[in-house]
Amino acid sequence: MKSEELDYYDKLIASICRLRLQSSYKLYPKKKESDFPLVFNDRVEKWLVYYTGPGKVHFEKWLARSGSYISMFREVLRDENLPDELACVPIIESGVYPFAVSRAQAVGLWQFIQPTGAIFGLTRNHWYDERRDPVKSTKAAARMLKELREKFGDWYLALAAYNGGHNRVAAAVRKQGTDNFWDLYLPKETEDYVPKIIAAAIIMKDPLVFGFSDGANDYLEYDTVEVYGPVDFKLAARCVGVSEKDIIALNPEVSRQCTPPDMIPYPLKLPAGKSAAFIKKFSKLDDSDKYLSTKELGAREHKSVVYRVRRGDNLSTIARKHKVSVTKLKQWNHIARGDLIYPGQKLKIYR
Numbered sequence: 001m002k003s004e005e006l007d008y009y010d011k012l013i014a015s016i017c018r019l020r021l022q023s024s025y026k027l028y029p030k031k032k033e034s035d036f037p038l039v040f041n042d043r044v045e046k047w048l049v050y051y052t053g054p055g056k057v058h059f060e061k062w063l064a065r066s067g068s069y070i071s072m073f074r075e076v077l078r079d080e081n082l083p084d085e086l087a088c089v090p091i092i093e094s095g096v097y098p099f100a101v102s103r104a105q106a107v108g109l110w111q112f113i114q115p116t117g118a119i120f121g122l123t124r125n126h127w128y129d130e131r132r133d134p135v136k137s138t139k140a141a142a143r144m145l146k147e148l149r150e151k152f153g154d155w156y157l158a159l160a161a162y163n164g165g166h167n168r169v170a171a172a173v174r175k176q177g178t179d180n181f182w183d184l185y186l187p188k189e190t191e192d193y194v195p196k197i198i199a200a201a202i203i204m205k206d207p208l209v210f211g212f213s214d215g216a217n218d219y220l221e222y223d224t225v226e227v228y229g230p231v232d233f234k235l236a237a238r239c240v241g242v243s244e245k246d247i248i249a250l251n252p253e254v255s256r257q258c259t260p261p262d263m264i265p266y267p268l269k270l271p272a273g274k275s276a277a278f279i280k281k282f283s284k285l286d287d288s289d290k291y292l293s294t295k296e297l298g299a300r301e302h303k304s305v306v307y308r309v310r311r312g313d314n315l316s317t318i319a320r321k322h323k324v325s326v327t328k329l330k331q332w333n334h335i336a337r338g339d340l341i342y343p344g345q346k347l348k349i350y351r
Contacts, residue, residue: 037155039198041182048199051199059203061095063207068220080146099252108133110137112131112137112140120144157181163189168186172184222271224267229290231268231291238281328350
């Protein structure tokens with residue numbers, strides 16, 4: 001089949017999907033299990049077209065990642081009597097990536113800035129950052145969204161406030177004399193934010209119809225063992241026969257590749273089915289080999305500096321200037337792929 005024919009076929013399928021949606025979207029608000037209205041309008045359709053067209057490669061990646069967390073998101077939301085559709089918020093906020101960091105230094109799946117995270121019980125110190133903890137951050141986000149819904153009495157305004165700030169949205173409602181989100185003038189990012197989430201929720205209701213595979217079967221399973229001292233992730237990885245990256249991925253809240261010395265016991269997460277192997281090998285080690293020494297911990301307590309990226313900078317020149325490796329620089333700042341940085345970005349560098 002020629003490329004022109006393939007393009008025509010893709011557009012035809014997308015049109016059929018939208019027509020099917022337009023004919024059925026009125027059914028969504030009637031479902032008793034959710035009070036989250038799935039409005040379908042031009043602003044929502046814009047993002048449906050993007051996510052099923054030019055942005056499909058990105059949405060596919062986000063959807064695949066969401067399979068590891070979506071069941072947990074929904075369980076936490078239901079515990080707070082919140083609608084399942086809110087499980088789409090991390091898709092738009094972070095691409096469902098626990099190590100995501102925004103330009104405003106918001107962190108984690110739900111993109112908490114430091115002060116807001118602290119208000120909702122997320123602790124951050126030298127050793128760990130609970131904004132990156134999938135379960136704890138989800139519970140914090142659920143509480144925050146619930147509070148915003150109670151204040152505004154409307155899910156769209158609550159989500160706008162989650163993105164743009166409570167005071168900004170409240171001021172817009174007061175000054176513009178309307179509490180209808182679709183009639184409010186807000187910053188473009190916030191005006192787009194709610195339609196993006198609605199579009200994501202519509203796709204998530206029936207991903208196959210929109211040309212996506214259902215990644216919900218990839219639920220992230222793990223075992224948890226309590227450790228009574230700072231355990232190096234390299235040692236944990238050797239004990240269970242996986243890579244250090246696998247241990248880091250399961251414990252994204254940890255900042256220094258070892259369990260925190262100030263939280264004992266610490267619930268170390270391991271790949272599912274590996275806890276027995278860990279306990280068997282770890283228990284045979286001497287205490288001096290099990291846990292990091294004071295000297296080793298001291299090396300990980302090195303002070304950090306914050307470098308603000310300037311025009312013309314790249315990771316290589318910054319690394320050479322501060323006598324560190326590019327690999328470490330990317331690891332410290334959770335730069336997962338590529339070497340893209342931008343002027344004004346703040347990079348942490350440890351000495």
